[in-house]
Amino acid sequence: MRRYFSLLLGLLVVVAWTLPLQAQDATLIPNPKVLTQDQFPDGLGTPGGSVTIDNVDNPRTFNPIIQFESSSDAVNRHLHAALLELGSQDPNALAEAFEVSSDNLSVRLILREGLKFSDGEPLTADDVLFTFNDVVFNPDVVSRKTQWLINGQFPTVVAEDPLTVTFTTAVPFPPILTNLALQEILPKHKLAQFVHKLNPDVPAGTFNEAWNIGTPVEEIVGAGPFRLASFVADQQAVLERNPFYWKVDPEGTRLPYLDQIILPVVSDDNVRLLRFVNEETDIYGPSPEDLPVLQQRTQQGIRVLVAPQAGTRGDNFFTFNQDAADPDLRQLFHDVRFRQAMSHALDRQTIIDIFQNGLAEPRFGPGMSAAFFFGVQDDLNFPRFDTDLDKAASLLDDLDLPDSDGDGTREFGASYPNPGKPVAFELIVPEGSRVPISEADFWAQDLATIGVEVNLNPISFNTLVGRVSGSRPPDFEAVRISIGGGGDPNLAADVYASQGPLHLYKFSDAEGTDVPDYQREVDDLFARQAVSTDANERFQIVAQLQTVLAENLPLIWISNGQGLLAFREDRLGNFVGISLDATIVNSELVFRRDLAQ
Amino acid sequence: MGLFILRRLFYFIPMLFVFSVLAFAVMQLQPGDFLSKHALTMSADTLAQLRQRYGLDQAPWVQYWKWVSAILTRGDFGTSFETQQPVFAHLFVNGNRLGWTLLLTGISLGFSWALALPLGIYLATTTYAGRKSPFSSASSKASGSRLKYALHALGTGTRWATVRLINALSTASLALPNFLTALLILWLLVAVFQVGARYGLGISGLFDAKYVNAPWSLGRLLNFLWHLWPVVLVVSLSNMAQLIRYMRAHLLDVLGEPYVQTARAKGLEERAVVYKHAVRNALNPLVSLLGLWIPLLFEGMLVAAFVLQLPVVERAYWRALATEDQYVVLAGLLFFALVLLVGNLLSDVLLALVNPRIRYE
Numbered sequence: 016m017r018r019y020f021s022l023l024l025g026l027l028v029v030v031a032w033t034l035p036l037q038a039q040d041a042t043l044i045p046n047p048k049v050l051t052q053d054q055f056p057d058g059l060g061t062p063g064g065s066v067t068i069d070n071v072d073n074p075r076t077f078n079p080i081i082q083f084e085s086s087s088d089a090v091n092r093h094l095h096a097a098l099l100e101l102g103s104q105d106p107n108a109l110a111e112a113f114e115v116s117s118d119n120l121s122v123r124l125i126l127r128e129g130l131k132f133s134d135g136e137p138l139t140a141d142d143v144l145f146t147f148n149d150v151v152f153n154p155d156v157v158s159r160k161t162q163w164l165i166n167g168q169f170p171t172v173v174a175e176d177p178l179t180v181t182f183t184t185a186v187p188f189p190p191i192l193t194n195l196a197l198q199e200i201l202p203k204h205k206l207a208q209f210v211h212k213l214n215p216d217v218p219a220g221t222f223n224e225a226w227n228i229g230t231p232v233e234e235i236v237g238a239g240p241f242r243l244a245s246f247v248a249d250q251q252a253v254l255e256r257n258p259f260y261w262k263v264d265p266e267g268t269r270l271p272y273l274d275q276i277i278l279p280v281v282s283d284d285n286v287r288l289l290r291f292v293n294e295e296t297d298i299y300g301p302s303p304e305d306l307p308v309l310q311q312r313t314q315q316g317i318r319v320l321v322a323p324q325a326g327t328r329g330d331n332f333f334t335f336n337q338d339a340a341d342p343d344l345r346q347l348f349h350d351v352r353f354r355q356a357m358s359h360a361l362d363r364q365t366i367i368d369i370f371q372n373g374l375a376e377p378r379f380g381p382g383m384s385a386a387f388f389f390g391v392q393d394d395l396n397f398p399r400f401d402t403d404l405d406k407a408a409s410l411l412d413d414l415d416l417p418d419s420d421g422d423g424t425r426e427f428g429a430s431y432p433n434p435g436k437p438v439a440f441e442l443i444v445p446e447g448s449r450v451p452i453s454e455a456d457f458w459a460q461d462l463a464t465i466g467v468e469v470n471l472n473p474i475s476f477n478t479l480v481g482r483v484s485g486s487r488p489p490d491f492e493a494v495r496i497s498i499g500g501g502g503d504p505n506l507a508a509d510v511y512a513s514q515g516p517l518h519l520y521k522f523s524d525a526e527g528t529d530v531p532d533y534q535r536e537v538d539d540l541f542a543r544q545a546v547s548t549d550a551n552e553r554f555q556i557v558a559q560l561q562t563v564l565a566e567n568l569p570l571i572w573i574s575n576g577q578g579l580l581a582f583r584e585d586r587l588g589n590f591v592g593i594s595l596d597a598t599i600v601n602s603e604l605v606f607r608r609d610l611a612q
Numbered sequence: 613m614g615l616f617i618l619r620r621l622f623y624f625i626p627m628l629f630v631f632s633v634l635a636f637a638v639m640q641l642q643p644g645d646f647l648s649k650h651a652l653t654m655s656a657d658t659l660a661q662l663r664q665r666y667g668l669d670q671a672p673w674v675q676y677w678k679w680v681s682a683i684l685t686r687g688d689f690g691t692s693f694e695t696q697q698p699v700f701a702h703l704f705v706n707g708n709r710l711g712w713t714l715l716l717t718g719i720s721l722g723f724s725w726a727l728a729l730p731l732g733i734y735l736a737t738t739t740y741a742g743r744k745s746p747f748s749s750a751s752s753k754a755s756g757s758r759l760k761y762a763l764h765a766l767g768t769g770t771r772w773a774t775v776r777l778i779n780a781l782s783t784a785s786l787a788l789p790n791f792l793t794a795l796l797i798l799w800l801l802v803a804v805f806q807v808g809a810r811y812g813l814g815i816s817g818l819f820d821a822k823y824v825n826a827p828w829s830l831g832r833l834l835n836f837l838w839h840l841w842p843v844v845l846v847v848s849l850s851n852m853a854q855l856i857r858y859m860r861a862h863l864l865d866v867l868g869e870p871y872v873q874t875a876r877a878k879g880l881e882e883r884a885v886v887y888k889h890a891v892r893n894a895l896n897p898l899v900s901l902l903g904l905w906i907p908l909l910f911e912g913m914l915v916a917a918f919v920l921q922l923p924v925v926e927r928a929y930w931r932a933l934a935t936e937d938q939y940v941v942l943a944g945l946l947f948f949a950l951v952l953l954v955g956n957l958l959s960d961v962l963l964a965l966v967n968p969r970i971r972y973e
Contacts, residue, residue, distance in 0.1 A: 067821055072931075073695075073931075075694055075695060076695075076696070218661065220661070223696075224696040227695060227696040227697060228695050228697070228706075229695070229696075229697045229701065229706065245825050247707050247824060247825065247923070248706040248707035248709070248923065248928075249707050249709070249921070249922070249923030249924075249927055249928070250707060250817065250818070250819075250824050250923050251821060251824050253825065277821045279817065279821055279824075279921075280921065281816065281817075281921050282918070282921065283918065283919055283921070285795060285798075286795075286798060286815075286816050286919060286920075286921060289798050289799065289802045289815060289816075290802075290814070290815060290816065292802055292803070292808075293801070293802045293806075293807065293808030293809070293814065293815055294808040294809050294812075295808055295814045295815070295820070295821070315809070446934070474934070475931075475934035475935050478934060478935050478936055481935075481936075
């Protein structure tokens with residue numbers, strides 16, 4: 016205890032000693048967030064240098080509210096900051112303190128004094144109100160607002176003074192802190208002109224076109240560690256350090272350490288790998304099949320991180336559109352026995368062994384990160400519909416799908432609108448990444464042996480997202496897709512709750528008619544966990560939720576892949592985490608080792 | 613000639629009209645409403661506005677008219693639904709895509725012709741066994757000297773090897789798909805020559821990262837040339853093989869003509885016979901091929917752009933196809949139609965220049 020005390024004292028002395036130094040830096044705020052030594056696994060860094068990471072495509076937008084794909088996120092994630100942040104002991108970010116009221120109905124946050132956006136304009140409570148009341152909760156704006164809906168209502172957000180903001184909900188809403196950590200604060204002085212309710216001269220919905228990739232880079236400002244320095248379509252985006260950033264290391268050095276993050280646009284898997292091996296890029300998100308190539312090169316300073324170090328990926332799954340336009344398929348997809356048969360026909364372990372070098376876990380139910388979130392083993396006893404082609408075939412027999420013409424493909428029986436039509440569906444898969452296509456092809460071959468024809472159609476990821484969720488009812492029959500995990504289980508409501516914006520297996524549930532019983536139970540459980548303030552009770556509800564879903568298979572979960580990330584250990588220090596798309600999460604801490612020498 | 617070019621330019625108008633109708637019809641054949649695919653990133657109001665602006669809720673010919681009249685009256689090719697940018701800016705102006713396309717295609721065109729024609733001529737005029745070479749006036753065997761015979765054998769052997777090598781390479785380049793050639797080149801540079809580790813050189817794209825935003829300098833130019841050669845090789849290689857074969861075949865035809873015999877008979881030097889009389893005539897059919905050649909280069913660029921990550925029109929067009937970005941695809945189709953027309957015009961003009969018998973008066 017005494018040792019800790021002296022350590023703390025020492026730290027205080029250091030902080031006190033650096034304070035006059037910081038005062039010289041006119042742009043540094045009076046109370047910056049001082050990170051603790053333990054957040055720097057490789058020690059404190061030296062400012063300077065750059066990191067190069069290939070981006071899979073041009074960003075589609077610089078507007079973080081409407082971005083839905085990783086190529087935009089790879090740029091935008093470094094440009095913005097939220098009130099709170101996840102994953103560190105000190106959750107304060109733009110807010111220097113917060114308190115939850117004793118009735119759990121409101122959260123009061125105090126902003127750091129003197130905060131500035133990357134263009135030097137002040138960041139105040141006004142910007143927070145703008146972000147929530149005028150953008151996120153605005154019906155004109157396409158945003159991830161469902162995670163903020165509590166019984167159909169948004170929280171009220173009010174400012175007491177330029178530094179104090181209070182969020183109030185009608186019922187206790189535990190996910191609110193996670194939500195606050197996920198919502199970047201936007202500059203009102205740049206974006207208010209695009210919001211119809213603040214600027215009636217522009218039509219409603221203009222905000223969704225704001226900050227597009229043709230916008231001059233000076234217009235795009237945020238409170239994140241970096242700001243956009245340049246963007247050349249098809250070539251690269253360059254981010255430079257935000258001179259107004261509000262974090263310092265324990266010695267008082269202004270973060271981020273790096274001068275630049277360079278993000279060249281390279282849309283081919285093979286070329287990205289070659290460029291990484293060619294020492295052009297510092298970070299690469301490999302497929303499992305790239306591992307042998309990379310592991311040969313460990314002596315060249317390449318290190319491959321595998322989960323759990325690298326964090327876990329979300330769930331990969333197949334799913335059927337229960338609102339499909341084809342009446343026969345729609346009837347079939349509604350039947351849980353069909354979905355069970357499809358799960359029985361999926362040889363998950365072989366798929367993992369062949370296509371993912373064994374680097375994944377078979378999945379029989381939703382991940383939801385509940386275990387991670389609640390800090391328990393995620394070994395739930397889901398009902399398993401594991402590989403069993405005979406079982407699958409007999410389930411299909413029960414569904415009145417005989418192969419009456421003996422050609423090896425089943426036909427719809429008399430109980431369907433169009434008897435005699437072959438049982439076939441289109442399966443769309445994102446092109447460009449090899450694993451999903453291989454998995455889908457493998458599954459399709461097994462399905463062919465039990466008389467179900469699959470038309471595999473690889474299409475671009477953005478088109479796929481559009482077809483899956485762009486219209487109501489959506490324009491697809493079956494899809495192979497991944498959805499990222501992490502954070503509060505409440506976020507999974509996006510997919511599984513009837514009102515979720517990614518409720519891709521049956522969007523028509525949102526209308527409230529013809530909702531299956533299990534879906535009503537799921538909705539009820541989601542509503543209950545969202546307002547439960549007892550962590551243990553909440554975990555039990557989420558566990559039940561997962562079991563109900565696993566029994567009814569709205570999705571055919573395949574695997575929970577382990578995160579893989581290769582980076583140049585000889586060049587980069589403090590590189591600890593990744594996200595689904597293999598880019599830096601803690602970009603402000605990363606430093607160049609070769610500069611330090 | 614000027615009048616001819618003007619007349620031909622005038623013909624572009626009905627041709628482009630036909631092209632535009634065809635392109636639009638093809639787009640209409642696609643299943644589904646293309647705007648609904650973008651509903652995720654647009655509000656209902658924006659969608660309704662766009663539908664109204666392009667008349668998407670109306671009959672196809674109304675849509676077509678709205679599209680064409682916007683182009684003719686305002687130069688408005690529509691909006692890219694992917695990037696919310698005007699199509700013209702998105703496809704041609706952003707990142708200077710059109711400039712890069714024209715520059716890279718021009719260089720590739722020059723390279724393939726500059727290399728293919730001499731190789732074709734060499735193949736046509738070189739024989740290595742049995743038959744008499746047009747360049748050697750007497751058979752060495754007749755001279756009786758052992759040394760001469762050995763030298764001749766060596767010369768024949770070298771020619772044999774060269775001819776075989778050219779044939780093998782051109783067959784291989786014809787057989788290898790462009791994307792594989794591109795990947796192979798990149799793989800060789802990285803895995804075998806280790807250009808990054810040894811010399812700090814990058815692969816793919818047009819510049820190393822540090823030169824992308826830099827002003828032009830000697831270093832940037834050299835870096836550009838380093839990134840240029842794989843592009844030129846990939847784009848011209850497969851077409852070049854064909855060109856070599858054409859050149860060889862036509863020249864062989866011409867070399868058998870009586871007027872070539874006459875030229876030889878009147879004592880002209882073989883070099884003059886070949887280059888002044890034979891090659892000029894053999895070139896005529898090739899020049900008329902140029903019209904088809906230019907679109908082929910653009911097609912080659914499409915593949916090169918995708919693998920070699922080039923900031924060209926073809927890559928934006930490719931992405932528009934993949935994302936069903938309708939107005940970008942339409943503008944791209946019109947652009948390629950225009951390229952075809954210009955290529956044909958160019959070949960007609962060149963034909964008149966190389967062949968004095970052709971006059972367009």
